[in-house]
Amino acid sequence: xxxxxxxxxxxxxxxxxxxxxxxxxxxxxxxxxxxxxxxxxxxxxxxxxxxxxxxxxxxxxxxxxxxxxxxxxxxxxxxxxxxxxxxxxxxxxxxxxxxxxxxxxxxxxxxxxxxxxxxxxxxxxxxxxxxxxxxxxxxxxxxxxxxxxxxxxxxxxxxxxxxxxxxxxxxxxxxxxxxxxxxxxxxxxxxxxxxxxxxxxxxxxxxxxxxxxxxxxxxxxxxxxxxxxxxxxxxxxxxxxxxxxxxxxxxxxxxxxxxxxxxxxxxxxxxxxxxxxxxxxxxxxxxxxxxxxxxxxxxxxxxxxxxxxxxxxxxxxxxxxxxxxxxxxxxxxxxxxxxxxxxxxxxxxxxxxxxxxxxxxxxxxxxxxxxxxxxxxxxxxxxxxxxxxxxxxxxxxxxxxxxxxxxxxxxxxxxxxxxxxxxxxxxxxxxxxxxxxxxxxxxxxxxxxxxxxxxxxxxxxxxxxxxxxxxxxxxxxxxxxxxxxxxxxxxxxxxxxxxxxxxxxxxxxxxxxxxxxxxxxxxxxxxxxxxxxxxxxxxxxxxxxxxxxxxxxxxxxxxxxxxxxx
Numbered sequence: 045x046x047x048x049x050x051x052x053x054x055x056x057x058x059x060x061x062x063x064x065x066x067x068x069x070x071x072x073x074x075x076x077x078x079x080x081x082x083x084x085x086x087x088x089x090x091x092x093x094x095x096x097x098x099x100x101x102x103x104x105x106x107x108x109x110x111x112x113x114x115x116x117x118x119x120x121x122x123x124x125x126x127x128x129x130x131x132x133x134x135x136x137x138x139x140x141x142x143x144x145x146x147x148x149x150x151x152x153x154x155x156x157x158x159x160x161x162x163x164x165x166x167x168x169x170x171x172x173x174x175x176x177x178x179x180x181x182x183x184x185x186x187x188x189x190x191x192x193x194x195x196x197x198x199x200x201x202x203x204x205x206x207x208x209x210x211x212x213x214x215x216x217x218x219x220x221x222x223x224x225x226x227x228x229x230x231x232x233x234x235x236x237x238x239x240x241x242x243x244x245x246x247x248x249x250x251x252x253x254x255x256x257x258x259x260x261x262x263x264x265x266x267x268x269x270x271x272x273x274x275x276x277x278x279x280x281x282x283x284x285x286x287x288x289x290x291x292x293x294x295x296x297x298x299x300x301x302x303x304x305x306x307x308x309x310x311x312x313x314x315x316x317x318x319x320x321x322x323x324x325x326x327x328x329x330x331x332x333x334x335x336x337x338x339x340x341x342x343x344x345x346x347x348x349x350x351x352x353x354x355x356x357x358x359x360x361x362x363x364x365x366x367x368x369x370x371x372x373x374x375x376x377x378x379x380x381x382x383x384x385x386x387x388x389x390x391x392x393x394x395x396x397x398x399x400x401x402x403x404x405x406x407x408x409x410x411x412x413x414x415x416x417x418x419x420x421x422x423x424x425x426x427x428x429x430x431x432x433x434x435x436x437x438x439x440x441x442x443x444x445x446x447x448x449x450x451x452x453x454x455x456x457x458x459x460x461x462x463x464x465x466x467x468x469x470x471x472x473x474x475x476x477x478x479x480x481x482x483x484x485x486x487x488x489x490x491x492x493x494x495x496x497x498x499x500x501x502x503x504x505x506x507x508x509x510x511x512x513x514x515x516x517x518x519x520x521x522x523x524x525x526x527x528x529x530x531x532x533x534x535x536x537x538x539x540x541x542x543x544x545x546x547x548x549x550x551x552x553x554x555x556x557x558x559x560x561x562x563x564x565x566x567x568x569x570x571x572x573x574x575x576x577x578x579x580x581x582x583x584x585x586x587x588x589x590x591x592x593x594x595x596x597x598x599x600x601x602x603x604x605x606x607x608x609x610x
Contacts, residue, residue, distance in 0.1 A: 059107070060105050061107075063104055063192070064202050067229065068201060072096050073095050073234050074388065075236050079103070080237065080362065081286055082363070084191035085127070085377075086237055087191070088191050088194050088413055089127070093569070095388070099202040100222055101205075102234065104205045105204065107185065113183075114303065115374050118178055120374075120376065121178065121474070122581070123382055125522070125523070127194075129191070132188065133191045137182065138297060139298055139299050143278055143279060146282065147284060149280065149286065149456070152287055153275060154328060157454055158452060159456045164402070173403075176511055188604045204427075209222065211224050217357065218235065219231070224248045237359050238364045244363035254351065255349055256346065256416070257347050262310075262311055263305060264315070264341065265340075265342075267302070268304055268336065270301075270337045279296070289322070290304070290324070297389075317337055320340065346353060347368070358400075366409075366412040369423040371422075380404075382580040383580050387403065393553065396604070397605075401478060402478055402603070406478050406479060414494050415496075418469060421471075426462065439452060453496070466497055467499035468495050472494055472495075476506050482584060482602075483503060483504075504571075504572040505585055508582055510570070521561075528557045529576065530556070530578060531559065534573055535573030545574075548594040576597060584597075584598075
């Protein structure tokens with residue numbers, strides 16, 4: 045990268061992230077296949093838990109030009125902070141952050157605003173009532189760069205250029221054959237995590253099928269390059285375009301590179317570069333704009349979810365486990381990682397039973413089906429809205445007549461009616477059929493149905509624990525929990541029950557953080573004197589006392605005994 049390009053952005057850019065070159069180890073506790081954001085974050089998670097882990101990838105680099113996921117929800121940002129990497133990710137911005145003014149619904153970048161987002165004032169705090177975090181926009185390559193730096197600091201083996209050829213269960217572990225640089229090498233591990241994308245080699249070799257709806261057409265995700273300042277000194281960095289020739293996101297990924305979308309094509313169609321660039325120019329709305337087509341990747345509005353996320357010692361995460369209509373799938377991959385990581389570490393230490401690993405599939409797969417079905421329905425509804433808008437006809441940007449103004453206002457109303465917030469997708473990561481959650485009597489009958497457009501803070505077992513500041517200087521409850529099991533003591537001192545939890549955890553060699561919060565509002569929110577929270581921020585048990593003892597609770601939560609009401 046040249047100094048000129050650095051000066052053009054006012055910050056740092058990541059063009060290409062290169063994976064280390066070398067040989068994977070002969071033996072390791074966990075082998076992660078795939079050095080995408082999910083695979084690398086799995087290695088970060090496991091390393092933080094003291095697990096010996098290595099990563100291999102068939103590729104040798106990751107490019108900013110391929111873009112991938114850019115927007116990350118507040119829930120994902122909570123996980124970045126949990127890993128201690130949020131500030132590093134923020135520091136790696138790839139276009140001036142003042143370009144990001146919320147998602148604008150426009151006729152084109154240079155055209156008319158159809159629906160303006162709520163304007164965030166200077167120094168205004170987060171607008172979400174459900175999280176202390178806020179949305180962030182950074183491309184996948186930024187995340188990979190930061191994750192790689194963390195792994196390098198901990199001397200974790202990450203090697204590019206090694207293709208998986210075979211995966212076999214030897215009875216007491218896994219033997220993975222990898223090929224690279226003309227060499228065939230066997231890596232022995234206790235477990236293998238397949239995080240190698242939608243065409244996962246690990247999933248295929250394991251014989252794990254997928255279920256879901258196939259696409260009836262295909263779309264293309266384009267990365268196009270402009271000349272510096274060709275679209276203005278501070279354009280809107282995040283836009284959804286509606287006009288007669290282009291639709292979908294037009295989002296900056298650097299000071300010169302933008303992600304745009306093609307129109308839908310038949311599954312067997314092969315559009316020309318000229319066609320794709322014409323669509324991108326229509327999204328910008330700048331005649332004769334000099335554009336270079338940097339990258340073209342196809343995607344499908346479909347749902348394909350693995351029939352199981354666990355098969356013996358093989359575990360799937362991210363796109364290897366689930367792909368769906370675009371929007372948030374990477375965040376679901378990070379959710380897989382934090383759900384799986386502490387469980388796998390506990391099993392490797394001999395603290396968790398086999399049911400703990402079974403719960404990974406029991407918890408994550410139903411959640412992913414909920415989100416996938418919503419995403420597909422939303423995608424289909426958006427296509428119907430676009431068709432209706434085009435039947436009305438989007439006026440040319442140069443048309444400023446009263447009729448054109450009225451038509452744009454009508455289109456804005458259609459968009460507003462069709463694009464409702466989905467806090468349930470972001471935050472309602474409930475696990476309501478898990479063998480390692482101590483549910484309360486009648487909870488399943490009393491629980492409100494999962495809904496994409498609805499979310500309320502819910503402290504019952506299986507739900508995400510409400511977060512909050514616990515000191516005057518900015519530390520949060522999630523900061524305090526870290527990567528441990530946490531016992532929240534919300535009513536008095538907890539007395540002998542707390543001592544019982546501490547003693548039972550010590551006997552098992554488990555790190556247990558005991559958090560005393562003397563605040564009646566917190567006690568009212570959580571609805572119990574004692575609350576056990578898992579390292580992935582989910583409530584495992586709550587109660588005012590221990591009728592069957594702390595050991596019984598921990599046995600259930602760690603998969604050592606069958607679930608009973610405690």
